[in-house]
Each structure stands twice: as C-alpha cells, then as structure tokens.
Amino acid sequence: xxxxxxxxxxxxxxxxxxxxxxxxxxxxxxxxxxxxxxxxxxxxxxxxxxxxxxxxxxxxxxxxxxxxxxxxxxxxxxxxxxxxxxxxxxxxxxxxxxxxxxxxxxxxxxxxxxxxxxxxxxxxxxxxxxxxxxxxxxxx
Amino acid sequence: xxxxxxxxxxxxxxxxxxxxxxxxxxxxxxxxxxxxxxxxxxxxxxxxxxxxxxxxxxxxxxxxxxxxxxxxxxxxxxxxxxxxxxxxxxxxxxxxxxxxxxxxxxxxxxxxxxxxxxxxxxxxxxxxxxxxxxxxxxxxxxxxxxxxxxxxxxxxxxxxxxxxxxxxxxxxxxxxxxxxxxxxxxxxxxxxxxxxxxxxxxxxxxxxxxxxxxxxxxxxxxxxxxxxxxxxxxxxxxxxxxxxxxxxxxxxxxxxxxxxxxxxxxxxxxxxxxxxxxxxxxxxxxxxxxxxxxxxxxxxxxxxxxxxxxxxxxxxxxxxxxxxxxxxxxxxxxxxxxxxxxxxxxxxxxxxxxxxx
Numbered sequence: 280x281x282x283x284x285x286x287x288x289x290x291x292x293x294x295x296x297x298x299x300x301x302x303x304x305x306x307x308x309x310x311x312x313x314x315x316x317x318x319x320x321x322x323x324x325x326x327x328x329x330x331x332x333x334x335x336x337x338x339x340x341x342x343x344x345x346x347x348x349x350x351x352x353x354x355x356x357x358x359x360x361x362x363x364x365x366x367x368x369x370x371x372x373x374x375x376x377x378x379x380x381x382x383x384x385x386x387x388x389x390x391x392x393x394x395x396x397x398x399x400x401x402x403x404x405x406x407x408x409x410x411x412x413x414x415x416x417x418x419x
Numbered sequence: 420x421x422x423x424x425x426x427x428x429x430x431x432x433x434x435x436x437x438x439x440x441x442x443x444x445x446x447x448x449x450x451x452x453x454x455x456x457x458x459x460x461x462x463x464x465x466x467x468x469x470x471x472x473x474x475x476x477x478x479x480x481x482x483x484x485x486x487x488x489x490x491x492x493x494x495x496x497x498x499x500x501x502x503x504x505x506x507x508x509x510x511x512x513x514x515x516x517x518x519x520x521x522x523x524x525x526x527x528x529x530x531x532x533x534x535x536x537x538x539x540x541x542x543x544x545x546x547x548x549x550x551x552x553x554x555x556x557x558x559x560x561x562x563x564x565x566x567x568x569x570x571x572x573x574x575x576x577x578x579x580x581x582x583x584x585x586x587x588x589x590x591x592x593x594x595x596x597x598x599x600x601x602x603x604x605x606x607x608x609x610x611x612x613x614x615x616x617x618x619x620x621x622x623x624x625x626x627x628x629x630x631x632x633x634x635x636x637x638x639x640x641x642x643x644x645x646x647x648x649x650x651x652x653x654x655x656x657x658x659x660x661x662x663x664x665x666x667x668x669x670x671x672x673x674x675x676x677x678x679x680x681x682x683x684x685x686x687x688x689x690x691x692x693x694x695x696x697x698x699x700x701x702x703x704x705x706x707x708x709x710x711x712x713x714x715x716x717x718x719x720x721x722x723x724x725x726x727x728x729x730x731x732x733x734x735x736x737x738x739x740x741x742x743x744x745x746x747x748x749x750x751x752x753x754x755x756x757x758x759x760x761x762x763x764x765x766x767x768x769x770x771x772x773x774x775x776x
Contacts, residue, residue, distance in 0.1 A: 335594060341471075342469075342471050342477050342478075343469060343470075343471050343477070344469070344477055344479075347594065347595065347596060348467075348689065349689050349690070349691070349716075350692065351595040351596035351641055351691065351692070351697070352596045352640070352697045352699070354692035354694075354696040354697040355692035355696050355713075355714075355775070357696075357776055360776075367715070367717040380716075381716070384716075384719075385479060385689075385716070385719070408697070408698075408699065409698060410699075411698065411699075412698050418776075419771075
C-alpha cells in the first residue's frame with residue numbers, strides 16, 4: 280500500500296518534470312517558425328498602422344493640426360539622428376521628447392507619457408517610414 | 420541695388436513700423452530696359468487658414484499671413500499688384516476663405532488670386548467664384564501677358580464618384596501624402612482655352628503663367644506634379660520669354676525646361692520637406708535648385724515667407740522674404756539661360772543648413 284502510493288507519487292513527479300522539460304524546450308530562443316515571424320511582423324505593422332492614423336489625425340492636439348501637415352510620410356523627422364543634442368533645448372533628448380514638443384507647440388496639446396501606447400505607435404510609424412537609413416545618432 | 424536703412428526709413432516715413440516688421444531694404448530698379456518698363460509685383464501664397472471652431476482659427480497660420488501682409492505693406496516703391504498663389508483655406512470652408520480674405524483686405528494694392536486644392540475640393544470652387552472671381556483668366560500689364568491657371572483639377576471619377584461627402588473628398592485631397600489621392604491636372608477644356616488665349620500674343624511678348632501646382636513633374640506622391648504638364652509646356656514653347664510661377668510646394672524650387680523658367684514661391688503657413696528627405700521613394704527635384712535652409716521648428720515662421728518679383732528685361736527675379744532667416748534672390752541669368760540663386764548657386768558658397776536629410 281505504502282509502496283504503491285510512493286510509486287504513484289513518483290510517477291506524478293516524473294510526469295510533471297517531463298512536462299516542465301517539454302515546456303522549456305518549446306520556449307528555446309532559437310526555436311521559432313515562419314508562422315511566428317509572420318505573426319510578429321503583423322503585430323508590429325498593426326502598431327505602425329495605428330501610428331499612421333494618429334500621425335494623420337487631429338486627436339493629439341487641441342487645434343485640429345496634425346503631424347502630417349508639416350511632415351508628409353513623416354519626412355523631416357530624421358529619427359536616425361536621435362538621441363542628439365537638441366540645441367534649442369540645450370540637452371540631449373530622444374525622439375519621444377521631440378514628438379512631445381511638437382504635440383505641445385504646433386498642436387497645442389498635452390504631452391504623452393513616454394510609455395503611452397500612442398507614443399509607441401507614433402515612434403513605430405515614424406521609424407518605419409525611415410527604414411533602411413543608417414543610424415546616425417547625434418547628427419545635425 | 421541695396422539701400423541703407425536710414426535712406427529706407429526716410430523714404431517710407433514709417434520708422435516705427437519698419438522696426439517692428441523689418442523688410443529687406445531693397446531698392447527696386449526702375450530704370451527700364453528695352454520695351455519692358457521695370458516693375459514689380461508681390462506674391463503671397465499658401466496661407467492655409469484653418470478653422471478650429473466658430474471664430475477660432477489656428478493662430479500659427481493666421482500669424483504667417485498677417486505678418487506677410489504687414490511686411491508687404493512696407494514695400495516702397497509700391498509693387499504694381501499682388502498675387503495670391505492658392506490655398507488660402509485649409510479645408511475650403513466659407514469661414515476659412517472669409518477669414519483669409521479679411522486678413523488679405525489689409526494689403527494695400529490690387530490682389531489677384533490663384534486657386535489651390537485646399538480652396539477647391541469642398542464645393543468645387545463655388546464659394547471662391549462668388550467671393551473672389553474666375554478660376555482661370557489672363558491679363559496684360561506693361562507689356563507682359565499674365566495667365567492664371569486652375570491646375571489642381573483631377574480625374575472626374577475621383578472628384579465625382581469616389582467620396583461619400585464633399586468633406587470626405589476635401590480631407591482626402593488635403594492629406595498631401597494620401598495614397599488614395601489623385602494627380603493634379605489642368606484638363607483639356609482649360610488647355611483649349613489657353614491655346615486660344617495665347618494665339619493672339621506675339622512670340623516676343625513675355626508670358627508669365629501663375630499656377631498652384633508646378634507645371635512640371637517633380638514628385639508624384641505629394642502632387643509636386645501636374646499630370647498634363649507637357650501639354651501646357653508645349654503651348655509656352657513658341658514664346659521667347661516664358662515663366663511659370665507656382666505655389667503648393669512650400670519651399671524654394673527653380674528649374675529651366677527649354678525656354679520655360681519655373682520658380683516656386685514660399686508658403687506663409689509652414690514649410691514642407693524636400694522630397695529627398697522621404698527616403699523610400701525617388702524624386703526629380705530640379706538639380707539646379709539650391710534648397711532653402713532646413714527649418715528650425717522652434718522659430719515658427721522659419722522656412723516660411725513671401726516674395727516680390729521684378730520683371731527686369733521680361734524675365735523674373737524673385738526676392739524671397741524669409742522671416743528668421745536670410746532673404747534670398749533667385750533671378751533668371753541671361754548668360755546661362757537659367758534661374759540662379761544670387762548668393763548660393765556656386766557649390767563653394769553653400770551652407771550646412773541647406774543639407775536636408
């Protein structure tokens with residue numbers, strides 16, 4: 280009786296152990312498929328699309344002005360040059376801070392929290408429109 | 420010919436105003452050469468007056484037009500007339516056109532208007548024609564034949580059959596980088612009118628065409644483009660001195676195609692990037708254009724401006740008035756047969772802010 284209970288417990292432990300082992304194999308870093316790549320790209324592009332919508336909408340500010348009025352296709356935002364010394368502010372800033380400057384000034388709106396999903400979407404769209412351009416941090 | 424500040428103040432007797440709104444101190448040449456007497460005209464363009472609600476308008480764009488009008492009022496001697504180059508409104512609304520016209524009414528002198536796509540695609544020019552005048556016409560002034568074109572038409576199917584409401588159509592055309600946009604064109608009906616209009620003009624008469632879009636093909640995705648540009652260019656070909664002056668692009672551009680000189684005017688509202696700064700697509704910005712200085716967004720009038728044009732010898736010299744920046748002059752040079760920047764044309768004279776990326 281005691282032996283059989285021990286046997287059952289041992290079997291259960293072994294099964295659980297195998298289960299963990301199987302899970303740990305399935306989350307190995309280099310084990311992803313074409314399907315995964317496709318899905319991850321779709322996730323990213325859906326955020327780019329959200330960013331494109333925001334960039335062309337008047338909802339970020341209070342005066343109906345939108346980002347694309349000055350930056351068609353997000354041109355002249357040169358994301359590859361950030362972080363850089365923004366001479367008008369007298370310090371090194373990231374692109375997110377410059378986006379907030381635009382929201383506060385030409386758009387007369389409230390700045391976004393730096394981890395706001397809208398900020399991530401704007402960064403995604405702006406960077407996507409600049410894909411392929413070499414990084415040039417600090418460039419003027 | 421330059422004129423010192425004291426002489427300018429004495430001439431205008433407007434010392435206080437000049438101190439508040441400094442204008443370039445350029446004395447206009449009125450010597451006269453050949454059959455064309457020297458004269459100048461002012462050019463203000465792309466104000467994009469934008470309504471927020473009721474009587475509230477976007478302050479930044481209002482200030483651009485107000486400043487241009489105030490500065491232009493200080494020009495002395497007075498220009499013979501003014502042109503407005505299109506996009507008075509942002510979304511073609513009556514309120515925007517009325518508010519824009521109210522600001523323009525402070526300009527001393529006769530003003531003629533060119534229509535832009537932002538003025539047109541809400542009601543297809545109905546209110547514009549009631550308040551301002553025809554969408555295309557011509558006039559003669561001191562031996563020069565001037566033509567105003569409505570160059571922002573497009574395919575009928577896009578205009579009449581694509582959009583659920585006039586405001587949807589307006590918003591679609593107002594978005595410069597809209598992949599669902601449609602190329603600008605002058606259209607066969609207007610080209611037939613132009614042919615007839617030019618038929619009575621002698622070939623040694625200087626001809627100046629004012630349009631909103633460039634009558635040349637630079638960058639289609641942003642409509643720096645006119646689909647039937649070649650048809651208009653063909654009608655200008657017989658003339659010894661032909662010039663096209665256009666708005667829409669919000670930046671200094673100039674080009675020479677055969678006998679035709681092309682020059683763009685600045686916007687009072689905001690600057691646009693040069694197409695090269697959109698890294699994903701190729702463009703055909705004229706090689707001879709020396710770009711304007713890259714805008715500093717912290718100075719909201721930087722890389723905007725207005726201009727006056729002198730017609731010495733029947734070709735144009737545009738004097739760009741650029742607040743918070745160095746003024747520039749781009750003039751036709753008879754020796755090279757092309758328009759040239761009077762200061763920066765030579766590569767060795769160019770400065771770092773003219774690099775765009």
